[in-house]
């Protein structure tokens with residue numbers, strides 16, 4: 001059974017359609033890159049997975065159930081702009097992320113000690129142990145984004161949602177973040193959805209690259225129709241579209 005499914009999703013803001021007829025099946029552990037024109041609904045689709053938005057029609061399922069409306073340890077999220085707490089040290093940021101998974105958001109005694117130990121291991125993993133007691137403002141952009149990813153991973157999410165996570169980073173830092181994410185993914189077997197404006201990044205990191213676009217377009221009313229998934233590329237095979245693969249599979253071998 002597919003791990004994440006979207007079935008015939010329609011979503012409108014007021015009368016304005018944003019998404020229409022979105023259908024998707026994702027296996028556990030797959031890395032899905034999402035590309036598409038600005039404003040076509042990519043982030044909205046991630047918000048559906050977070051249950052921050054509800055579809056006007058259709059349904060989303062994660063592991064067979066509707067995604068919970070409360071933020072929980074099952075889904076981690078990282079945005080382009082650093083979403084770390086500026087008034088907490090690097091270590092406190094990670095501990096707080098663990099605490100957020102608890103009912104009252106605060107940890108005491110043995111639990112707090114365990115959370116600190118887990119935070120230490122995470123800081124080691126994301127290469128920020130040496131700055132554990134510094135505040136985020138003293139870190140570079142790449143370090144802050146590693147912290148944001150560490151926070152998202154602190155609860156061991158089953159699904160990681162990344163919304164242009166590397167968009168604000170310089171090219172060198174981006175490449176090292178790609179390596180970092182690839183390693184993490186191999187270790188954790190998370191299912192990942194990543195919105196990116198960088199096609200190369202999408203194909204490099206993703207197992208599949210989904211293109212969101214409007215199949216119907218009215219030049220007199222550009223907002224009349226919503227976007228859907230117009231392409232679903234297999235990025236593990238040099239980006240050959242699924243339909244081409246199917247043709248190849250069914251082709252008669254040349255004699």
Ligand SMILES: Nc1ncnc2c1ncn2[C@@H]1O[C@H](COP(=O)(O)OP(=O)(O)OP(=O)(O)O)[C@@H](O)[C@H]1O
Pocket residue numbers: 013018036037038039040041042043044045
């Ligand atoms: N809460 C909202 N109420 C009304 N309209 C919204 C709301 N959120 C987003 N929109 C509109 O929905 C459309 C899709 O927005 P969304 O952020 O999902 O696009 P996107 O593909 O992620 O864009 P970008 O690539 O520029 O980040 C946009 O036109 C946006 O203005």
